[in-house]
Amino acid sequence: MELLAPAGDLNKLKYAVYYGADAVYAAGHDFGLRAKSTNFSRTNLKEAVDFCHQYDRKLYITVNIFAHNSDLEQLPEYLTFLQEISVDAIIISDPGVFALAREFAPNVAIHISTQANVTSWSAVDFWYKLGAKRIILARELGINEITEIKIKVPGIELETFVHGAMCMSYSGRCLISAFLNNRSANRGLCTQPCRWEYNLIEKSRPGEFFKIEEDERGSYFFNSKDLNLIKRIPQLLEAGVDSIKIEGRMKSLYYVAAVTRAYRTAIDAGTNIVSSSIQEELNKVSHRYYSEAFFDKFDSTDTQYYGSSAYIREYQFLGEVQKVEGTSVFISIKAKFCVGEEIEFIFPDNKDDLRIKVELIFNEENEHIQLTKPNTIIRLDLDKKLPEWGIVRKKIIEE
Ligand code: SF4
Known part of the structure; x- marks a missing residue:
């Protein structure tokens, strides 16, 4: 099982590799979904591929915006460039971008982004028949569904998120940031309004805020807990998952290194129980309250924390x-x-x-x-x- 770590810049990419990643995902300046991350210039992208290959690791590049017509002009040249520098895969959500990638970067593998909301074996099979090499499953799937997908569509690689921030909606279907700030999450510009504190205003009393209280600390009713599946690595191995992914291209070098190292140790332990000291390491990076989200059941109630959206920093x-x-x-x-x-x-x-x-x-x-x-x-x-x-x-x- 591959360990896939995030990299917001070249230095973080190097630490991800040193601390145990088998593969790294990153974005160029355009068409990825973390516009606020430093991201990689073309020169950096070339250097990043060469560095990964020197260490026998892989580099995947996100091109997972939902494209508008205006994006299409630049895309063919960018996709050709990614093929020329020998990236190992392109991560895509949009069927239009998929079609362009097949045409302009036919030798590069395509991974279907979690933004595409692939939630069933039939959807996996659909992308498989179109030529996708891997599906990054929706974060809302549990272990039983993942296991069934692997049995029904054994030829395709499955990747699943195991650690990091979660969205309160299906990835790729959240419109709050576009609605409130005119900054679309689906174009890499999310302003994270799911983390804001909300009040109530009565229509005829503008400026008068009525506090909404889930409890005495306030109300952050959209605020998701962070995912942490370190204890579930043995089950993911048994299910035949091909790659596990850590979220966090905007996170610090320390976060990337420490979390990557913890999951490296867990994978290397195989189906043995992950030691408590390794689990403890994940409390030493800044995080929100942890949850295993939908791993056991889709109607889990352990997914949101209403008291605060602040990070826990030990x-x-x-x-x-x-x-x-x-x-x-x-x-x-x-x-x-x-x-x-x-x-x-x-x-x-x-x-x-x-x-x-x-x-x-x-x-x-x-x-x-x-x-x-x-x-x-x-x-x-x-x-x-x-x-x-x-x-x-x-x-x-x-x-
Ligand atoms: S607003 Fe929150 S839930 Fe929506 S895309 Fe942004 S981070 Fe995800």
């Missing part, structure tokens, strides 16, 4: 190890920490993880400093040489 991402020289590590700082604090290094192999109390910090001028500053490089001198590709974090201590 750990803070402090920086990435830029270079290791002997027992010194140079860290590119993203958030502050100071002398006396405990920090943790994580690495692609969990066994290398290290927790230390910071004693001395050196800045780029080799001077002692007490506190690090974001967007600087600092040096720590340790007792042992660290492996490469470390990420630094600290536990958030509530005052």
Whole structure:
């Protein structure tokens, strides 16, 4: 079973690979669905493919907007470009884009996006007969339905989401952002109004907000919990799922690395129960309340959290190890920490993880400093040489 991780930029893509992804998905500047993500320039896309292939990994590119006529002019040239740089698959939702991809990138595999809402074996068979290589199943399917689809259409690859944010509607059918903000989720511009706090206004009293309370904390009635299926990997393996996918092209490098590593460990454990320490790792990245959503039953009531849409943050991402020289590590700082604090290094192999109390910090001028500053490089001198590709974090201590 393939582990597929998200990458919002080239650096995140590299960390996804170092931390255990078999394949990575990303978007160019156009036609993907995360317009606010940094995304990849054409030069970056070429570099990303070459990097993945060098490590024997795959790169899939999203072209999963629902296209309007005006998009069609540029698409053939872009699809031809994706074939020329040898991407491993194009992720598509729209039948019109599918037809163009068959014509202008005939040698590239097509994966049908979750945006296309494939929810039955008949729909899977439909795309299979048209030439799709893989279906990214709708997130609303449970394990029994996935198992049945695999039995009925064994020739096609099935991919399913296992981790990350969920939409309150079927992916690809949400119109709230387009309606409220004129920014369509189906064109990569979602402003996430499902996460907003809503009040009630009586028609003749404009400006007077009446609080709606699901409970004493307020009401976020559209707010979905995050998906977390780490405990269900053995069942997904048994069902014959070909690829499991982590959501999050907008998430940090730390998030991508830590979540990818946890699922790598779970896949490598095969059908053995996933250890609690691995499950615990997923609590150390910022997340909303977790749920297994529709995995067991479609009418699950454990999918929404009405009290708040805020993230739960137990750990803070402090920086990435830029270079290791002997027992010194140079860290590119993203958030502050100071002398006396405990920090943790994580690495692609969990066994290398290290927790230390910071004693001395050196800045780029080799001077002692007490506190690090974001967007600087600092040096720590340790007792042992660290492996490469470390990420630094600290536990958030509530005052
Ligand atoms: S508004 Fe929320 S539910 Fe709708 S597409 Fe955006 S994230 Fe998904």
